[in-house]
Amino acid sequence: MTTYLDAILAAHRALAADDDRDVEWLIDQAGTAPPTRGFRRAIAESEGLAVIAEVKRRSPSKGDLFADLDPAVLAAAYEGGGATCLSVLTDVGHFGGSPADLATARAAVGVPVLRKDFTVSPLDVCDARLMGADAVLLIAAALDDGEMRHFAELARALTLDVLVEVHDEAELERALAIDADMVGVNQRDLVTFEVDTARAERVAPLIPPSVVRVAESGVRGPDDARRLADAGYDAVLVGESLVTAGDPGAAVEALRAVPARQVEG
Numbered sequence: 605m606t607t608y609l610d611a612i613l614a615a616h617r618a619l620a621a622d623d624d625r626d627v628e629w630l631i632d633q634a635g636t637a638p639p640t641r642g643f644r645r646a647i648a649e650s651e652g653l654a655v656i657a658e659v660k661r662r663s664p665s666k667g668d669l670f671a672d673l674d675p676a677v678l679a680a681a682y683e684g685g686g687a688t689c690l691s692v693l694t695d696v697g698h699f700g701g702s703p704a705d706l707a708t709a710r711a712a713v714g715v716p717v718l719r720k721d722f723t724v725s726p727l728d729v730c731d732a733r734l735m736g737a738d739a740v741l742l743i744a745a746a747l748d749d750g751e752m753r754h755f756a757e758l759a760r761a762l763t764l765d766v767l768v769e770v771h772d773e774a775e776l777e778r779a780l781a782i783d784a785d786m787v788g789v790n791q792r793d794l795v796t797f798e799v800d801t802a803r804a805e806r807v808a809p810l811i812p813p814s815v816v817r818v819a820e821s822g823v824r825g826p827d828d829a830r831r832l833a834d835a836g837y838d839a840v841l842v843g844e845s846l847v848t849a850g851d852p853g854a855a856v857e858a859l860r861a862v863p864a865r866q867v868e869g
C-alpha cells in the first residue's frame with residue numbers, strides 16, 4: 605500500500621532527481637551565507653519548557669488551517685509570546701509553504717528557525733542554509749542510515765543544527781548511531797496521521813540526558829505540554845493549535861509557563 609508519506613517523499617525525490625545544480629558549487633554558496641542563530645542552544649538554555657512555534661498554512665490531515673497567513677505577522681506574534689524558536693514548513697505541494705515563508709518569518713524575528721521539510725538530498729540541506737534556516741529536519745523514516753549520516757554531517761559543516769525526527773525506539777537507535785544531539789519524537793503517525801500521545805512518553809526515557817528532546821505534533825495546550833515536560837521533554841513543536849488560536853502570542857505564552865528539566869552538558 606502506498607501511503608501519503610510515500611507520496612510526499614516520492615514527489616521530493618523526483619524534484620531532487622531533476623535538480624541539476626552542482627552540489628559542490630551549492631555547498632560553496634551555502635558556506636558564504638550569514639551566520640546561523642543557535643537553534644539547539646536556544647532550547648538547551650531555555651528557562652522552562654521551550655516552544656518551537658510553527659508557521660503552518662495547511663496540512664494533509666486537516667486541510668487549510670490558516671491558508672493566507674502572513675509569515676512576518678505570525679512570526680512576530682510568536683516571538684512576542686516568548687517562542688524560543690520557530691519552525692516553518694517550506695513544502696509547497698502538501699503544506700502550502702515555501703522558502704519565501706521561511707525567509708520572511710526569520711527576517712521578522714530574532715529567534716532561530718527550523719526548516720521543516722522532507723529533506724531527501726544534499727541540495728535540500730544547502731537550500732535550507734541559503735534560505736536562512738538555522739536548523740534542518742531529518743526524518744528517520746524517510747532516509748536510510750547512509751543518507752541520514754551524510755546529510756547530518758553536511759548540515760553541521762554548514763553550521764546548521766539538526767533535528768532528527770523519530771517515531772519509535774528503533775528509529776531512535778538509528779538517530780543516536782549518527783550522534784544526533786537533538787531528537788524530535790513525532791506523536792503523529794505519518795502513515796495514519798493519528799496522534800498517539802503515549803508514544804512520546806514511551807520513547808523519552810530512552811533518550812540520553814545530553815540530547816535535546818523535542819516532542820512534536822498534537823499539542824493542544826498547556827495540559828499536553830505539561831505532560832510532555834513531565835515525561836522529560838525540553839521543547840514542544842506546535843503548529844495547528846497555535847495557528848488556529850485567536851491570539852497566537854497568548855497561546856505561546858501559556859505554553860511557555862510550563863516548567864522543564866535542565867539539559868545536561
Ligand SMILES: O=C(O)c1ccccc1NCC(=O)[C@H](O)[C@H](O)COP(=O)(O)O
Nearest residue numbers: 663664665794820821822823842843844
Ligand atoms: O501535519 C500533518 O498532517 C502532517 C502529515 C504528514 C507529515 C507531516 C505532517 N506535519 C508536519 C509536522 O510535523 C507538524 O506540522 C508539526 O509537528 C506540528 O504538528 P501540529 O502541532 O499537530 O500541527
